[in-house]
Amino acid sequence: MLSRILVPMDDSEHAGHALEYALENHPEADVTVFHVVGVPSMMMGEAVGLALEDDISDAAAKRAEPVFERAHEIADERDREIDTIxxxxxxxRNVLGRAEEYDTIVLGAHGEDWSRATRQFLVGNVAETVSKRAPVPVVIVR
Incomplete structure (x- = not known):
């Protein structure tokens, strides 16, 4: 039985499906939603913007709020509690850095709906990279 599940989540539809899957299929497990901000981009916009903030932790938390609000709505619909980080x-890299703390990772097949080239270059590789390198089982949800 799984007791701790990590669900990396952005604002994509697939990420929401991944959280739904984890909550519905593992009712006894503690589920942690993990959102990463400051994602590198072709123009380094979000990463540079975050680096210019006075309090990076506070700025990161504020940028994660919409994703966590959605995650809590999904959990509330299933009468479940979740943790967020x-x-x-x-x-x-962030997901792999935390992987050993969990029994499994459940993530969406695709990330944010950026341009196809950007998604393949930066986001499309997340599921593939995590599934190849994670020290724990990985479930990829469409």
């Missing part, structure tokens, strides 16, 4: 930097 924020990471800063590259999503795959």
């Amino acid at each position: 924020v990471g800063v930097g590259h999503p795959a």
Whole structure:
């Protein structure tokens, strides 16, 4: 039986499905939603903007609020509680850095709906990278 599940989540539809899957299929497990901000981009916009903030932790938490609000709505619909944590930097590296703390990782097949080239370059590789390198089982949800 799984007791701790990590659900990396952005604002994509697939990420919401991943959380739904984790909550519905593992009713006894503690579920933690993990959102990473400051994602590198072609123009480094979000990462640079975050780096210019006086309090990076506070700024990261504020940027994660919409994702966590959605996650709590999904959990509330299923009468479940979730924990939330924020990471800063590259999503795959952040997820892999926390992986050993959990029994499994459940993540969406695709990330944010950016341009196809950007998604493949930065976000599309997250699920693939995590599934290849994680020291725990990974479930990828469409």
